Amino acid sequence: MIEVEGLRKEYGDLVAVDGVSFTAEAGAIYGLLGPNGAGKSTTIGCLSGLLEPTAGSVRVLGRDVVGEALAARESLGVVPQELALYEDLSASENLAYWGGAYRMRGGELRARVAQVLEEVGLADRAKEPVKRFSGGMKRRLNFACGVLHRPQVLLLDEPTVGIDPQSRVRLIELVREQAAGGTCVLYTTHYMEEAESLCDRLGIIDGGKLIAEGTLAELRGKVGERDLLRLAGVFDPERVRAALEGVEDLDVVQADAELVMLAVPGASKRLPSLFAVLTEAGADVRETTMTQPSLESLFIELTGKELRE
Amino acid sequence: MSFALLTAKKDLRRHMRDPVSLLLWLGIPLAIAGLIRLAFGGGGDGAGLRAHVLVVDLDQSFLSQFLLGAMGQQQGGELPFEAEAVDLEEGRRRIDDGDGSALLIIPEGFAEAVLEEQACTLELVKNPAQRILPGMVEEALTMLVDGVYYVHRTFGEPLRSILESEPADGAFTAPNAEVARISVEINEAIENIGELIFPPAIELVVEVPEEEDDGPGIDFGVLFFPSMLFMTLFFLAGGLTEDFWVERTQGTLRRALVTPNRAAAFLLGKLLAAVALIALVSAAAHVLGQLAFGLELQNVPLAILWSAVAGAFLVLVLLPIQLIASSQRAANLLGNLVMMPLLMLGGSFFPFEAMPDWMAAVGKRTPNGWALEQLKAITTGTYDVPSLAVAFGGLLAVCAVLFALCTWRLGGAFARSA
Incomplete structure (x- = not known):
């Protein structure tokens, strides 16, 4: 349904998306997980045809989103990050306008507007101006505008x-x-738990690059059985790195003056010996957090930083 | 319905839901027409502000009647009065109820006191709910009282004779010999003061050269009306182009651009809505202009059509600035930088007729100045059809070029850089 091959998008010297490739299937949810500024929205922009890729190709239902833009967009539904709604218009007027943009007319449009409003729980507020809605209600309406025309691919x-x-x-x-209704869904988020609970397949994106891709099980397998040990305190990064260099089966994910992160199997049992090594290196450890293998620990291992940074 | 019409309908609906902006847009020509009417007198019936003065004449004498008569005169609109004789009780009640600008009470013995050169007091009760009219009454009455005093100083003796000959029933009848004597005295008095109050007249010759233009005479208000209307349209066009930033900021522009429709359709829809609004404002202005200045009705439909096309042109002139600017603030700043000089030079702030020749020549070559001249010609009925047809064609051609430029920018960098 969605085929992205070697997608690259540059803004002058800035490379926002760098060689991203993935495939998303019908009836499944593909998650693009990454921190803010990772390139998720730029990827969505290229998929929706709003942005023209610098290189690579994007095909939706076999149609090139650049070469066959209007045809490709017929089957696309887009729910943008911002609340793309007309605040002076009512919920049903907003839906009617966006439905009309996809050539829905007359009774079909009215019936579908009523149905979608019911689905998102706004049927009783259909005639109210959107400016009176809460943030959550606007989000639901924003979603409704994207699915009103029953798109085969939803971004x-x-x-x-x-x-x-x-x-x-x-x-x-x-x-x-x-x-479940057969739509191919591409879902971007920086919420780890959302991605884990919702997506059938995930791509982890950072700095414009897709650094890992697969099902949740496949990605967890990449982390192995290693725990993530997060130590806060006062450190001399060079001495810490030197001291830990000889420790077996341990990776230093991050080491700076206030934070050291280590990937190590069976971390709880090895804590005393690790503290001894760190104390020897002049470290003053004040707080310790241990995370069991997860998507988050994978992300940290892959990028050297936390997702919410 | 095409996406363009759908977008136009949506925009019109949005504008209608924003009554404050709508009233402001409609109010601008209203206020401007009102100001012009006040400034130039309009084409009305000449009835200005007039104070309603209630007068209680307790004296019922020749002089009090003279004062009342003077107040009642409307010659040349010199005295802004409308005097109504009432009795004391009614007068006090009505002024307490706010009915009238002022209550003037002429006391008993007024004439006698004046003729005997004794102190006399006229009582003027002003309506506290009014500010301007009672003040005008006070000023005018002061002048009248002075007038009465000088009449007495000049014609005191004859007047005293008249007063003394007044019969009890108030009828001013006197023997012919007495009338002749009084007349001779008045005549002598006038001859004596003639040199003082009627100095040798200095003849003032005012020459107004006739204009070479053999067209119909044009009222200044009619001449200035298109300028003001164009200023309104300019501001309206500026406001409407800012809506593109609203669309961009709230994300609806990008949502529109990912639908299976071209950017040109979206732009056309917004332009159609803008033209409809401009035509509406222009129509409202022309109706007011017709009422205020007596614009020729037969020219109004064409003038509205020209205003609508010129309005679309102004939108398309200002829109590239919005689409090129890096932020809405920068866009507004740039827009004002372009709009203000064009307004000033283009005959909207000051009519070309009030400009130095060189400035008027430059101004008439600005896009808005040129369009304004066409509108003036239409409004005054001095256009010729072939020239106007060429002007329409030219304007539409320029609009088409600007539309293409705006579409390219709207669907490109403007939407993508958000």
């Missing part, structure tokens, strides 16, 4: 940013329903 760019837990749960349910 969702961080649709749950800044909403209340109740609306988030409802939105995630709606996304699952779309996939």
Whole structure:
């Protein structure tokens, strides 16, 4: 359904997306996971045809989004990160306008607007101007505008940013329903737990590059059985690195003046010996956190930084 | 319905939901027409502000009647009065109720006191709810009282004779001999003061050269009306182009551009809505202009059409600035930098007729100045059809070029750089 091959997008000297390739299938949710500025929205922009790739190709249902832009867009639904709504218009007027943009007309449009409003729980507020809606209600309407025309491919760019837990749960349910109905869903997020619970397949993106890709199980396998040990305190990074160099089966993920992160199997049992080595290196450890193998530990291992940085 | 019409409908609906902006847009020509009417007198019936003065004449004498008569005169609109004789009780009640600008009470013995050169007090009760009109009454009455005093100083003796000959029933009848004597005295008095109050007249010759233009005479208000309308259209066009930044900021522009429609359709829809609004404002202005200045009705539809096309042109002139600027603030700054000189030079702030020749020549060559001249010709009925047809064609051609430029920018860097 979505085929991305060697996608590259440059803005002058800045490379926003660098050689990204992946495939997303119908009836499944593909998650693009990465911190802010990783290149997720740029990738969505290229997929939707809003941005022209510098290199590479993007095909939606076999149609090139650049060469056959209008045809490709017919089957696309886009839920942008921002609330792309007309605040002066009512919920049903917003939906009617965006439905009309996909050539829906008359009774079909009215019936579908009513149905979608019911699905997102806004049927009783259909005639109210959007400016009176809460953030969560606007998010649900924003989603409704993207799925109104029953797209075969749905692009969702961080649709749950800044909403209340109740609306988030409802939105995630709606996304699952779309996939269950056979839609190919591309979902970008920087929420690890959302990606883990929702996506069938994941791509981890950072600095414009897809650094890991696969099902959740495949990605967890890449982390192995190593725990992530996060030590906060006062360190001499060079002495710490030198001291830990000889320690068996241990990787230094990060070492700076205030934080050291280590990937190590059976971390709880090895803590005393590791503290001894660090004390020898002049470290003053004040706080210790241990994370069991997860997507987050994989991300940290791969990028050397936490997802929410 | 095409996406362009759908977008136009959506925009019109949005504008209608923003009544403050709409009222401001409609209010601008209203306010401007009102200001012009006030400034130039308009084409009305000449009835200006007039104070309603209630007068209680407790004296019922020749002089009090003279004062009342003077207040009642409207010659040349010198005295802004409308006097109504009432009795004391009614007068006090009505002024307490706010009915009238002022209440003037002429006391009993007024004439006698004046003729005997004794102190006399006229009582003027002003309506506290009004500010301007009672003040005008006070000023005008002061002048009238001075007038009465000088009449007495000049014609005191004859007047005293008249007063003394007044019968009890108030009828001013006197024997012919007495009338002749009084007349002779008045005549002598006038001859004596003639040299003082009627100095040798200095003849003032005012020459107004006739214009060579053999067209119909044009009221200055009619001449200035298109300038003001164009200023309104310029500001309106500026406001409407800012809506593209609103669309961009709220993300609806990008959402529109990922639908299976061309950027040109979206732009066309917004332009159609803008033209409809401009035509509406122009129509409102022309109706007011017709009422205020008596614009020729037969020229109004064409003038509205020209205003709408010229409005679209102004939108398309200002839109590239919005689409090129790096931020909305920069866009507004740049827009003002372009708009203000064009407004000043293009005859909107000051009519070309009030400009130095060189400035008017430059101004008429600015895009808005040129369009304004066409509108003036239409409004005054001095256009010729072939020239106007060429002007319409030229304007539409320029609009098409600007539209293409704006589409390229709108669907490209403007939307993508957000």
